[in-house]
Amino acid sequence: MGKIIVIANQKGGVGKTTTAINLSASLALAERDILVVDIDPQGNLTSGLGIQRDRLTKSLYDVFFGNATINDVITQTLLPHLYIVPSSIDLVEVEISLVNKSGREEILKNALLPIKDRFRYIFIDCPPSLGLLTLNAMTSADSILIPVQCEYYSLEGLGLLSDTIRRVRGAFNPNLDIEGVLLTMFDSRNTLSRQVYDNVKRYFNEKVYKTIIGRNVTLAEAPSHGKPAIVYDIRSKGAQNYLALAKEILNEGSTG
Amino acid sequence: MGKIIVIANQKGGVGKTTTAINLSASLALAERDILVVDIDPQGNLTSGLGIQRDRLTKSLYDVFFGNATINDVITQTLLPHLYIVPSSIDLVEVEISLVNKSGREEILKNALLPIKDRFRYIFIDCPPSLGLLTLNAMTSADSILIPVQCEYYSLEGLGLLSDTIRRVRGAFNPNLDIEGVLLTMFDSRNTLSRQVYDNVKRYFNEKVYKTIIGRNVTLAEAPSHGKPAIVYDIRSKGAQNYLALAKEILNEGSTG
Numbered sequence: 001m002g003k004i005i006v007i008a009n010q011k012g013g014v015g016k017t018t019t020a021i022n023l024s025a026s027l028a029l030a031e032r033d034i035l036v037v038d039i040d041p042q043g044n045l046t047s048g049l050g051i052q053r054d055r056l057t058k059s060l061y062d063v064f065f066g067n068a069t070i071n072d073v074i075t076q077t078l079l080p081h082l083y084i085v086p087s088s089i090d091l092v093e094v095e096i097s098l099v100n101k102s103g104r105e106e107i108l109k110n111a112l113l114p115i116k117d118r119f120r121y122i123f124i125d126c127p128p129s130l131g132l133l134t135l136n137a138m139t140s141a142d143s144i145l146i147p148v149q150c151e152y153y154s155l156e157g158l159g160l161l162s163d164t165i166r167r168v169r170g171a172f173n174p175n176l177d178i179e180g181v182l183l184t185m186f187d188s189r190n191t192l193s194r195q196v197y198d199n200v201k202r203y204f205n206e207k208v209y210k211t212i213i214g215r216n217v218t219l220a221e222a223p224s225h226g227k228p229a230i231v232y233d234i235r236s237k238g239a240q241n242y243l244a245l246a247k248e249i250l251n252e253g254s255t256g
Numbered sequence: 257m258g259k260i261i262v263i264a265n266q267k268g269g270v271g272k273t274t275t276a277i278n279l280s281a282s283l284a285l286a287e288r289d290i291l292v293v294d295i296d297p298q299g300n301l302t303s304g305l306g307i308q309r310d311r312l313t314k315s316l317y318d319v320f321f322g323n324a325t326i327n328d329v330i331t332q333t334l335l336p337h338l339y340i341v342p343s344s345i346d347l348v349e350v351e352i353s354l355v356n357k358s359g360r361e362e363i364l365k366n367a368l369l370p371i372k373d374r375f376r377y378i379f380i381d382c383p384p385s386l387g388l389l390t391l392n393a394m395t396s397a398d399s400i401l402i403p404v405q406c407e408y409y410s411l412e413g414l415g416l417l418s419d420t421i422r423r424v425r426g427a428f429n430p431n432l433d434i435e436g437v438l439l440t441m442f443d444s445r446n447t448l449s450r451q452v453y454d455n456v457k458r459y460f461n462e463k464v465y466k467t468i469i470g471r472n473v474t475l476a477e478a479p480s481h482g483k484p485a486i487v488y489d490i491r492s493k494g495a496q497n498y499l500a501l502a503k504e505i506l507n508e509g510s511t512g
């Protein structure tokens with residue numbers, strides 16, 4: 001029942017975490033049970049949802065190293081239907097200590113199996129790299145949602161990301177689909193946004209969401225209050241954009 | 257004579273590459289011999305300076321794996337005094353294959369020693385991570401220049417970055433200074449920029465450059481033409497900001 005969607009892009013700062021927070025919150029507001037998994041040692045998703053990392057006794061790190069099951073670490077957030085598996089900086093150990101372990105790409109996949117059907121969607125927020133943590137996320141997922149910032153370097157990185165998806169399909173996860181491509185930080189006042197949009201549309205076609213996330217300062221302010229934008233200021237353009245994206249995804253889910 | 261400055265911040269998309277390109281270009285325009293080293297496998301610095309990566313026969317990868325000296329890979333750019341050691345996607349191998357090699361953090365440092373005095377400044381552009389590539393850069397450097405985007409997550413990441421600098425000083429490079437902290441993508445229309453500025457100033461004090469880089473679309477457009485902003489449009493605010501930063505650094509160099 002549950003669909004696992006990895007949110008990935010090796011380019012930094014393209015809106016992975018902002019999408020993970022606000023899309024999941026919007027779906028939770030629509031009363032779907034949602035789990036977000038923070039697989040980035042930097043833990044922006046965890047703090048953006050108001051979880052105090054130094055108060056956590058266990059995190060995703062403990063699941064990777066066999067000290068805990070995923071059930072032990074699932075945590076309620078401030079929103080009724082939204083749950084989180086929090087990150088910890090110790091996750092960097094995964095890319096160092098587990099690099100030679102057999103089955104190292106499937107640890108997260110196996111950990112999520114027992115709880116997959118408790119949620120409508122499980123989103124995994126990745127770090128800006130294509131290392132073992134992101135590989136675990138991509139190996140466990142049904143599909144990948146790709147945020148693309150409307151600027152040149154983000155566009156340039158899509159070739160590498162596509163190669164990686166192909167490689168993961170070939171080696172670890174033949175069923176990995178592209179869920180959709182989300183244009184982020186669109187700035188209607190400059191032509192660069194438009195050019196990147198046209199390029200992405202040509203490359204990914206019907207996979208590009210109709211909803212475009214515009215640049216809106218509320219989305220950048222909300223994490224400093226440990227809240228999603230829809231809790232911090234639901235009337236902001238940023239909150240409204242992500243609510244529209246959630247609607248688009250729910251409609252796709254029922255027809256597509 | 258040559259000063260090695262690493263440009264690092266594990267948060268993605270804070271302006272590391274944009275700073276590496278435009279600061280080095282501004283100093284080259286002031287007729288200083290400058291070398292930029294692209295240690296990010298994604299190679300944004302390399303493409304932002306118009307270097308076609310698929311035409312390269314050798315890159316920094318070959319220096320790490322002993323197939324080439326740094327002299328073999330230093331490449332002229334479109335600006336007379338600006339040189340580059342280009343990146344290649346194969347650099348990801350460093351974090352996989354060299355993870356157990358003794359002296360693995362000092363490979364870049366040893367490679368740069370023979371050429372250090374040919375340049376006034378050597379800038380190293382890092383990926384958004386604190387792995388072996390960034391460790392090599394920090395171990396080889398005299399100082400670190402930290403770009404900080406004027407938004408919450410970038411501020412949140414400074415604690416971790418400071419811990420890493422302390423750790424590198426303790427284990428690999430006791431002389432690693434903080435060259436300066438550069439506020440980037442400052443948006444005068446929103447208070448968040450101001451709040452981040454105040455916080456950073458409180459934390460880093462006189463290390464914060466007087467020059468602030470404002471948000472300016474020219475800086476985002478220039479890389480799509482393979483040029484620094486000062487070549488693409490020297491009258492743009494973005495180009496002018498980085499020229500002012502270069503001036504501030506040159507003055508510090510002569511008095512500080």
Ligand SMILES: Nc1ncnc2c1ncn2[C@@H]1O[C@H](COP(=O)(O)OP(=O)(O)OP(=O)(O)O)[C@@H](O)[C@H]1O
Pocket residue numbers: 011012013014015016017018019040044126127128184185186213214215216217218219220221223238266267268269384407408409410
């Ligand atoms: N639509 C938007 N409008 C304005 N600011 C935004 C928007 N989306 C994201 N931001 C801000 O831009 C910065 C980068 O976004 P975010 O951290 O979500 O990207 P990321 O891809 O997760 O970064 P990383 O690669 O470091 O994990 C953050 O400060 C965030 O608050």
Ligand SMILES: Nc1ncnc2c1ncn2[C@@H]1O[C@H](COP(=O)(O)OP(=O)(O)OP(=O)(O)O)[C@@H](O)[C@H]1O
Pocket residue numbers: 010011012013128151152153154267268269270271272273274275296300382383384440441442469470471472473474475476477479494
């Ligand atoms: N002052 C600015 N005004 C407008 N856009 C900017 C500015 N500085 C950088 N950018 C754009 O913001 C994006 C992120 O900048 P950049 O790639 O330099 O950051 P980075 O820290 O090197 O990212 P990464 O962590 O992925 O290496 C790029 O698309 C860049 O062109």
Ligand SMILES: [Mg+2]
Pocket residue numbers: 016017018040044045126127
């Ligand atoms: Mg993130």
Ligand SMILES: [Mg+2]
Pocket residue numbers: 272273274296300301382383
């Ligand atoms: Mg960069």
